[in-house]
Amino acid sequence: xxxxxxxxxxxxxxxxxxxxxxxxxxxxxxxxxxxxxxxxxxxxxxxxxxxxxxxxxxxxxxxxxxxxxxxxxxxxxxxxxxxxxxxxxxxxxxxxxxxxxxxxxxxxxxxxxxxxxxxxxxxxxxxxxxxxxxxxxxxxxxxxxxxxxxxxxxxxxxxxxxxxxxxxxxxxxxxxxxxxxxxxxxxxxxxxxxxxxxxxxxxxxxxxxxxxxxxxxxxxxxxxxxxxxxxxxxxxxxxxxxxxxxxxxxxxxxxxxxxxxxxxxxxxxxxxxxxxxxxxxxxxxxxxxxxxxxxxxxxxxxxxxxxxxxxxxxxxxxxxxxxxxxxxxxxxxxxxxxxxxxxxxxxxxxxxxxxxxxxxxxxxxxxxxxxxxxxxxxxxxxxxxxxxxxxxxxxxxxxxxxxxxxxxxxxxxxxxxxxxxxxxxxxxxxxxxxxxxxxxxxxxxxxxxxxxxxxxxxxxxxxxxxxxxxxxxxxxxxxxxxxxxxxxxxxxxxxxxxxxxxxxxxxxxxxxxxxxxxxxxxxxxxxxxxxxxxxxxxxxxxxxxxxxxxxxxxxxxxxxxxxxxxxxxxxxxxxxxxxxxxxxxxxxxxxxxxxxxxxxxxxxxxxxxxxxxxxxxxxxxxxxxxxxxxxxxxxxxxxxxxxxxxxxxxxxxxxxxxxxxxxxxxxxxxxxxxxxxxxxxxxxxxxxxxxxxxxxxxxxxxxxxxxxxxxxxxxxxxxxxxxxxxxxxxxxxxxxxxxxxxxxxxxxxxxxxxxxxxxxxxxxxxxxxxxxxxxxxxxxxxxxxxxxxxxxxxxxxxx
Amino acid sequence: xxxxxxxxxxxxxxxxxxxxxxxxxxxxxxxxxxxxxxxxxxxxxxxxxxx
Numbered sequence: 001x002x003x004x005x006x007x008x009x010x011x012x013x014x015x016x017x018x019x020x021x022x023x024x025x026x027x028x029x030x031x032x033x034x035x036x037x038x039x040x041x042x043x044x045x046x047x048x049x050x051x052x053x054x055x056x057x058x059x060x061x062x063x064x065x066x067x068x069x070x071x072x073x074x075x076x077x078x079x080x081x082x083x084x085x086x087x088x089x090x091x092x093x094x095x096x097x098x099x100x101x102x103x104x105x106x107x108x109x110x111x112x113x114x115x116x117x118x119x120x121x122x123x124x125x126x127x128x129x130x131x132x133x134x135x136x137x138x139x140x141x142x143x144x145x146x147x148x149x150x151x152x153x154x155x156x157x158x159x160x161x162x163x164x165x166x167x168x169x170x171x172x173x174x175x176x177x178x179x180x181x182x183x184x185x186x187x188x189x190x191x192x193x194x195x196x197x198x199x200x201x202x203x204x205x206x207x208x209x210x211x212x213x214x215x216x217x218x219x220x221x222x223x224x225x226x227x228x229x230x231x232x233x234x235x236x237x238x239x240x241x242x243x244x245x246x247x248x249x250x251x252x253x254x255x256x257x258x259x260x261x262x263x264x265x266x267x268x269x270x271x272x273x274x275x276x277x278x279x280x281x282x283x284x285x286x287x288x289x290x291x292x293x294x295x296x297x298x299x300x301x302x303x304x305x306x307x308x309x310x311x312x313x314x315x316x317x318x319x320x321x322x323x324x325x326x327x328x329x330x331x332x333x334x335x336x337x338x339x340x341x342x343x344x345x346x347x348x349x350x351x352x353x354x355x356x357x358x359x360x361x362x363x364x365x366x367x368x369x370x371x372x373x374x375x376x377x378x379x380x381x382x383x384x385x386x387x388x389x390x391x392x393x394x395x396x397x398x399x400x401x402x403x404x405x406x407x408x409x410x411x412x413x414x415x416x417x418x419x420x421x422x423x424x425x426x427x428x429x430x431x432x433x434x435x436x437x438x439x440x441x442x443x444x445x446x447x448x449x450x451x452x453x454x455x456x457x458x459x460x461x462x463x464x465x466x467x468x469x470x471x472x473x474x475x476x477x478x479x480x481x482x483x484x485x486x487x488x489x490x491x492x493x494x495x496x497x498x499x500x501x502x503x504x505x506x507x508x509x510x511x512x513x514x515x516x517x518x519x520x521x522x523x524x525x526x527x528x529x530x531x532x533x534x535x536x537x538x539x540x541x542x543x544x545x546x547x548x549x550x551x552x553x554x555x556x557x558x559x560x561x562x563x564x565x566x567x568x569x570x571x572x573x574x575x576x577x578x579x580x581x582x583x584x585x586x587x588x589x590x591x592x593x594x595x596x597x598x599x600x601x602x603x604x605x606x607x608x609x610x611x612x613x614x615x616x617x618x619x620x621x622x623x624x625x626x627x628x629x630x631x632x633x634x635x636x637x638x639x640x641x642x643x644x645x646x647x648x649x650x651x652x653x654x655x656x657x658x659x660x661x662x663x664x665x666x667x668x669x670x671x672x673x674x675x676x677x678x679x680x681x682x683x684x685x686x687x688x689x690x691x692x693x694x695x696x697x698x699x700x701x702x703x704x705x706x707x708x709x710x711x712x713x714x715x716x717x718x719x720x721x722x723x724x725x726x727x728x729x730x731x732x733x734x735x736x737x738x739x740x741x742x743x744x745x746x747x748x749x750x751x752x753x754x755x756x757x758x759x760x761x762x763x764x765x766x767x768x769x770x771x772x773x774x775x776x777x778x779x780x781x782x783x784x785x786x787x788x789x790x791x792x793x794x795x796x797x798x799x
Numbered sequence: 800x801x802x803x804x805x806x807x808x809x810x811x812x813x814x815x816x817x818x819x820x821x822x823x824x825x826x827x828x829x830x831x832x833x834x835x836x837x838x839x840x841x842x843x844x845x846x847x848x849x850x
Contacts, residue, residue: 061842111841135834176831183825191818195811211800218807 025160046160050116053123061112081157083315083328084149084165093165094149099128100142101149106162108137116159120152127152135300138166175299182292189230189285192222193278200278216268216275223277227261231284233291252434253287253473259441259464263457274458282783290474294481294497300488316349317341319393331399338396342387344546350383351403352394358577360548362386365697366404367652370514370627371608372522372548374578384698384719389546405698405719408678412701412723429754437467444769455771462768466778467761475753475789482797483746490738491730492711499725502709503743508688509640509736510703512695513651513661516713516733518627520696522548522608524556526624534621536568538613541581541592544573549594549609550581552625580611589616608657629664630732637665639737647671650681652699682706694736696720711736749796753789760785 025043038044050058083089090098108117113132117139120130126147132139141152149165156163199215199222207215238254257280264275317326319339326341331349334340339355342348348361360372363385372388375381381394384405400406444463448456477497484494494500514520529535539557542550570583580593595612613621637647648671651658658674673684682702685691693700693707697720704710704723712724714731721727728735764781767773773781824830 111838114835114838115842133832133835134838135832176828179831180825180828183830184822187818187821187825191814195814211803214804214807218811 043160046158049158055116055119058112058116061110061115080328081150081153081163083330084153088333089165089330090149096142099145099147100140102166103139103141103153103156103163104166105132105137105139105156106164108132108134108139108161113161117156117161120155124151124155127155139163179295179299182288182295185230185232186285186288186292189226189281189288192226192230193281193285196222196278196281203273212273213271219275219277220265220268223261223281226281226284227257230288231257234284234287250473252437252467253283255434255437256464256467257284259461263461279782283786286786287473290478290481294477294484297481297485297488298497300485334396334399336396336399338399340394340396342392342394344387344389344391346387348381348383348385348387348394350394350396350399351405352381352396352398354379354381355393355395357390357392359387359389359392362388362548364514364520365699367699369653370518370520370522370657376577388548408698408701409719411679411682412705412719437464440467440765440769447769448771459768459771462773462778463765466764466768466773466781474786475793476750478790479746479749479753479793479797482794483742486797487726487739487742490735490742491728492735492739493727493729494739495725495727499709500743500746502690502725503692503740504747505690506645506692506709506740506743507690508646508648508692510648510650510685510688510691510693510695510707511733512693512697512700512703513649513653513658514627515696515715516694516700517633517649517661517665518629520627520715522552522625523628524552524623525626525628526622527556528622528624529620530622531615531620534613537585537590537615538592538621538623540568540570540585541573541583541590541613544570545575545581547575549611549625553611553623556623590614595622629661632732632734634665636733636737637667640740643740645740649673650676650684650693650695650703652676652678652681678702692736692740693724694733695724711739746797749793753793756789756792757785 023039023043024037025047026039038047050056084093084101090101094101105117108114114134117132118130120141121127126144127141128144128147129142130139130152139156141149143149143152153163153165196219199219203212203215234250234254234257238250241251260276260280264277264280267274315328316331316334317340318329318334319326319341334350340349340352344359354375354377356377358374358376360374361381362372363369363382365386366382366384375392380397381387381392382405383399383403401410441460441463445456445460448459480497480500483500484497487494511517535557538553542553545551568585570585573581573583575581578594580591582589582591582593584590590613592611592613595610608627609625611623611625612619613623640647647667649658649662649665649667650673651661653674655674658672659669662669662672673680676684678699679702681700682705685693685703686706689708691707691709693703693710694713695701695704695710696713696715700712701719701723704712704720704725709726710724711726711728712720713728713733713735726739728739764773764778768778
C-alpha cells in the first residue's frame with residue numbers, strides 16, 4: 001500500500017532530460033537512450049503488447065481526449081496473482097457464485113483507458129465481462145465458470161494498470177440500496193409537490209365551487225404518498241430520538257408536519273379553504289433534497305480512489321514449507337514460524353527475526369525515528385516498518401493482532417469507542433427550539449381561545465407553520481455538505497459531518513514531527529568538497545550501494561547538477577555494514593564512511609548523519625544528511641500562531657532531533673514532547689479539550705483517534721488514515737490552515753443563518769400570536785425564509 | 800371549464816408515467832455511476848452489449 005505511494009511520488013517528480021524526444025506510450029520526454037522511443041522498459045512493453053493485440057486505437061482515443069498516460073516505470077510483468085484464484089481468497093473477495101470480483105485499477109483516467117480495459121474479454125479467454133467506473137477507478141470483472149481472476153489481473157497489469165482486489169463491502173451494497181430508496185422518495189415527493197402546487201395556484205387564483213373542491217381532494221390524494229412514503233425517514237428518526245428521550249432536529253419537523261396535516265385534513269372535511277398540502281409536501285421535498293445531497297457528497301469522498309487505495313488487502317511472500325518456493329498470500333494467512341521474503345521498499349508483514357540478508361529498515365512510521373536503522377540476521381523487525389536496501393528473509397514471531405502494530409491498532413480502536421459523542425450545536429439549538437415552539441403554540445391557542453374555538457386553532461396553526469426549522473434542517477446540512485465538497489476539491493477528505501463543527505472550536509494543535517513537519521526521508525543537507533575529484537569518486541562509490549544514505553547521496557547529485565561525470569573504474573569495491581563503502585581507483589584507496597555526528601546548533605535542520613570521503617585516510621569531502629523540513633512548515637506554523645493557536649510538537653524521536661526541529665520552527669521548548677510512545681501521545685492529546693492532531697504514522701494512530709479532531713497527512717499509513725477524522729492528499733501541512741479556515745467560515749455562515757431565523761421567527765410569531773397572520777399567509781412566508789437562508793449559504797460557500 | 804375534468808387526469812397520468820419510469824431506472828442502478836458514461840460515449844465500439 002505504501003509501496004505504491006512511493007512509486008507515485010517518484011513518478012510525479014519532474015524528469016530532467018537533455019534530449020527532446022517523447023515516449024511513444026506515455027508522451028513523457030525520453031531520458032534513457034537505450035530504449036528507442038520510450039521512457040522506460042514498462043512503456044515499451046505495453047506499447048508492444050498493444051501493437052501485437054491490434055489495440056493501437058488506444059493512442060488515437062487518448063489524443064482526442066487530450067489526456068496523459070502515466071509512464072509505466074517499475075515494470076514487473078511476472079507479478080504473481082495466483083493467490084486471487086485460491087478458494088480462501090475467493091471466499092472473501094468474490095461474489096455472485098464466486099465469479100465476480102472488484103478491482104481497484106491504478107492509473108485509469110480517461111476514455112482510452114475505459115476502452116482498453118473493457119476490451120479485456122476479447123483477448124483473455126475466461127473473462128466474460130469488465131465494467132469500469134472511472135469515478136472511483138473500480139472495475140467489476142466477471143469470469144466464466146472455468147476462468148481465472150489471476151489471468152485477468154495479470155493481463156491488466158501487463159497493460160499498465162495495477163489491479164488491487166477490493167472487497168465487495170457489505171456496507172456498499174447497503175449504501176447503494178439506501179441511495180436508490182432515497183432517490184425514489186425524492187422523486188415521488190418532487191413529482192407530487194409539483195402537481196399539488198399547480199392545484200394550489202388555481203386555488204389561490206380563486207377557483208371555487210365544485211372545481212375547487214375537486215382540486216382540494218386531488219391535492220390530498222397526491223399528498224398521501226409524500227406523507228406515507230417520502231417522509232418515512234423523518235418519522236423514524238423522530239421516533240428514535242423520542243424513545244431515547246432526546247430531541248433531534250427531526251422532532252420539530254415531524255411536529256410541524258403532523259399539525260399541518262391534521263389541520264389541513266380537518267379543513268378539507270369541513271369544506272374550509274385553508275389547506276396546506278402544497279407547503280407541507282414542498283418542505284418535505286426540500287428537506288429530502290438537502291439530505292440526499294449531503295449523503296452523496298459524503299459517500300463520494302469516502303469512495304474516492306485515494307481512500308479505496310488504502311483499503312486494499314496487504315500481501316506477503318511466504319515460503320512454502322514443503323516446496324521451498326515463495327508464493328503470494330494474504331497477510332492474514334501468515335502464522336508464527338513462517339518464513340517471509342520482504343523486498344526493498346516493502347512493508348514488513350509481521351513482527352519477525354531476520355534469518356538471512358542485511359539491510360536497513362525505516363521505522364519512522366512506527367516510532368517516529370527519522371534515521372533508518374541497519375538490520376542484520378538475528379535482529380528483530382516490526383510489522384509496519386519498511387525494508388529499505390536489500391531483500392530479507394524473516395521468520396515470523398508474531399502476526400496480526402499480536403504485533404506491535406496490531407496492539408497500536410486495537411488500542412486506537414478502543415480510544416475511538418471511548419470518544420465522547422459530540423452534542424452538536426445544531427441539536428442544542430434544536431432542543432431549545434422545539435420547547436419554544438410547543439410553548440408558543442400552546443400560548444397562541446389559549447390567546448385565541450378567549451375569542452373562539454376556531455380562532456384558537458387558527459392562531460396555533462399559524463404559529464406552528466410560520467416557525468421555520470429550515471435554518472437547522474435545510475441550511476445547516478447544506479452548509480456542511482458544501483464545506484465537505486469544498487474540502488474535497490482542496491484535496492482533503494473529511495470523514496464526518498461533525499468534523500467541520502469541531503474544527504471551528506480547535507485551540508491547540510499537535511504536530512507529529514517525522515513525515516508531517518519534515519519530509520520523513522533522508523536527504524543531503526550540505527555538501528562540502530575539499531578536492532575536485534571528490535564528487536565523481538563519491539558518486540561512483542555510492543552507486544554500488546542500496547543503503548538509504550547512499551541513495552540519498554545519489555539522488556542529491558542526480559538532481560542537483562547536470563554535470564556529466566566520467567565514472568572512474570572501481571577495483572575491489574567493498575561495503576561494510578554500519579561503516580561505509582570503499583574501493584581502489586587508479587590505485588588510490590578511497591573510502592566513504594560515517595563519521596560521528598557533531599550536532600551544530602546553528603544548523604537549522606536536523607542532522608542525522610555525516611558521511612566523509614577519505615583519500616588514503618585524508619578527508620577530502622563531507623556530506624551532511626538529515627531530514628528536511630517541509631518547505632512551507634515554518635510559514636504555516638507562523639500563520640497558525642497568528643490565529644492564536646497553541647502549537648505543540650509531539651514526537652517519538654529522540655530529544656535532540658526533536659528540539660532542533662522545534663527551534664527551526666520557533667516552537668517554544670515547553671511545548672515540545674520528545675520520545676513519546678504511541679500510548680503517551682494519545683494520553684497527552686486526550687488531556688486537551690479542543691485538540692487538533694496532525695500525524696502520519698502508526699505511532700500517531702492512537703493520538704489521532706483520541707484527539708477532538710485530527711488529520712492524517714499524505715504518505716501516511718493506513719492505520720493513521722483509519723484513525724483520523726480527515727485525510728489530506730496534498731503534501732505538507734498547508735491543508736491544516738485551509739481546513740481550519742473552512743471550519744470557521746462554515747460555522748459563521750450557520751450562525752448568520754441562525755440570527756436571521758431568530759429575527760424571522762420573532763416577527764412571525766408575534767404576528768401570529770396577535771392574530772395578524774393567518775395560516776395561509778404563514779404558509780407562503782415559510783418557503784420564502786427557507787429560500788433566503790439557502791441562497792445565502794450557497795452564495796457564501798461557493799466563493 | 801368541463802374540459803379540465805378530462806385534462807387533469809390525463810396530465811396526472813402523464814406525470815405518473817414519467818415518475819414510474821424514473822423509479823424503474825433508479826431501481827436498476829441507472830443513477831449510480833454518473834461519471835463514466837460521459838467518457839464511454841467517446842468510445843464508439845465499447846462493449847455495451849451487456850447490461
